[in-house]
Amino acid sequence: MFRPLFVFVGARYTRAKRRNHFVSFISLTSMIGLALGVMVMILVLSVMNGFDREMRNRVLGMVPHATVESATPIDDWRQLAGPILKQPQVLAAAPFTQMQGLLSHDGKVQKVLINGVDPVEEAKVSVIGEFFKAEDGAQGALAALKPGEFGLIIGKKAASKLGVTVGDKLTFVAPEVTVTPAGMFPRLKRFTVVGIFSVGVGEVDGFVALAHIQDIARLHRWKDGQVQGLRLKFDDLFQAPRLAWGIAQRLGEQDFFARDWTRTHGNLYQAIRMEKAMIGLLLLLIVAVAAFNIISTLVMVVTDKKGDIAILRTLGATPGQIMAIFMVQGTIIGVVGTLIGAVLGMLAALGVSSGVAHVEKWLGFKFLNADVYFIDYLPSQLLAADVLLVCAAALVLSFLATLYPAWRAARTQPAEALRYE
Structure with missing residues (x-):
């Protein structure tokens, strides 16, 4: 199957080589960090959706x-x-x-x-x-x-x-x-x-x-x-x-x-909506930190691959193609990390209510006391719109994180890079 040069080389760079295990390890940690950020964001938003649903169905259904x-x-x-x-x-x-x-x-x-x-x-x-x-x-x-x-x-x-x-x-x-x-x-x-x-x-x-x-x-x-x-x-x-x-x-x-x-329950409902927005924003910053770890990964890859970049340039590769190679590599890291995080986040959101209930039963302790909170269990509601929004945000941030390292790679001069090879 035909693949463009930048896709072929960018995909090859994501796999481990014998002489750059450390770079591959950094790529793996960036991927894991992004996956964890996406998973936590989906899980927390689902829990906030659950509180919102219970507020509507139970409290506002009674009043x-x-x-x-x-x-x-x-x-x-x-x-x-x-x-x-x-x-x-x-x-x-x-x-x-x-x-x-x-x-x-x-x-x-x-x-x-x-x-x-x-x-x-x-x-x-x-x-x-x-x-x-x-x-x-x-x-x-x-x-x-x-x-x-x-x-x-x-x-x-x-x-x-x-x-x-x-x-x-x-x-x-x-x-x-x-x-x-x-x-x-x-x-x-x-x-x-x-x-x-x-x-x-x-x-x-x-x-x-x-x-x-x-x-x-x-x-x-x-x-x-x-x-x-x-x-x-x-x-x-x-x-x-x-x-x-x-x-x-x-x-x-x-x-x-x-x-x-x-007048009776509006403050509680607005507090839940505001908390969802604020927590979502804070978790998005966590995803952003994980996504921008890709920058350090790609900068190290560019430094490690200067000789390869110079050879590709002498063989006729354009700066645009060089830039696309590293954008493909960073995007692959972002896509894989986002997909793994989305799957884990959906599984966690679907099972968090029963999981917390089992932990409470095992410990003999209620995390949510009805004397303090308006419900006595941890609800969760997984919404497709939240999953798509989180994944889209993670992918966009991952893509933006590839631009600077890829631009640096495209500026590599073949003569300068091969001087000490």
Whole structure:
């Protein structure tokens, strides 16, 4: 098969010779360094993608994209939801009523935010129904909430702290008092645990509970059917701030106000996105250092091959061909290192979650504590776009690293190089 001169010679120079094992060793280390840089960059970006995915699917799947609320109880939420649901960006709406307080059981206390929901409507705006899996230690279902029975669904972490399971009784202490002739007493209400969910997010599993919306209305001493507001689900959660405030203004800015997920969890999500960008930039510098090691490799090769360059020049090789020879050699190092790093990075990204889980089980220690982080395991999501971007960046940097040594080789004068041969 015909190959141009510069391709043939450049490929030959990448293979070891008896008199230049050191140069070949430097080439190998440059290749290994580039491969490691590419592998680590793909792995870390995949882990950051995993955190981003879990943030969207778990945390932002549990909290509403936006809410529309009123300072006074809303009498007919279906009438209010009618014009809102006509907007194409709104996928669903569900009523809610919230109440904060304390849960008490057997001398143990846990703060809680109880969301009063309609089990049928809540499933349209929340993914809570996906987190009652028995293998995660969860029990029950959203449908277990019945009006008038004062059932309560709590998170796995709260259930563990309070030492309760399905069927146990809890005492809810409301943040207000009841005045009696004997004095002021806190308002108490007995709830029955009818379900335990496990989202895997410490903030949700520990401090969020669900009850039937009619039961929470009674605790507020509202009329049956009155609610605090509407939870909204949009086709694009990033448009929630603009759309929610637009809905509130159309309903009457004096009567209604809107909140969106960026006010409650926006800082955490933006922190994840910023960390991904910054870590990606830092890792790209590592790849750049590995790629520019090719410069030192090729400079040593050029010095070692001055006699060969002079002979090629006397045989008629042009400076452009000489330059192309060393560009081919450096590019081969970059391509091979990048491909090896990409394969290793993809394998590592696909297995890092299970690998870390096995290490945690073996050590008996959790690297990610749900009390500190919003999830308690290491997620990973491999994206083809990230792999292509990393590989493209590594190849470009490798190619740029070949230009200076190749230019020096092209300037070699045959007479000067052969003087001491």
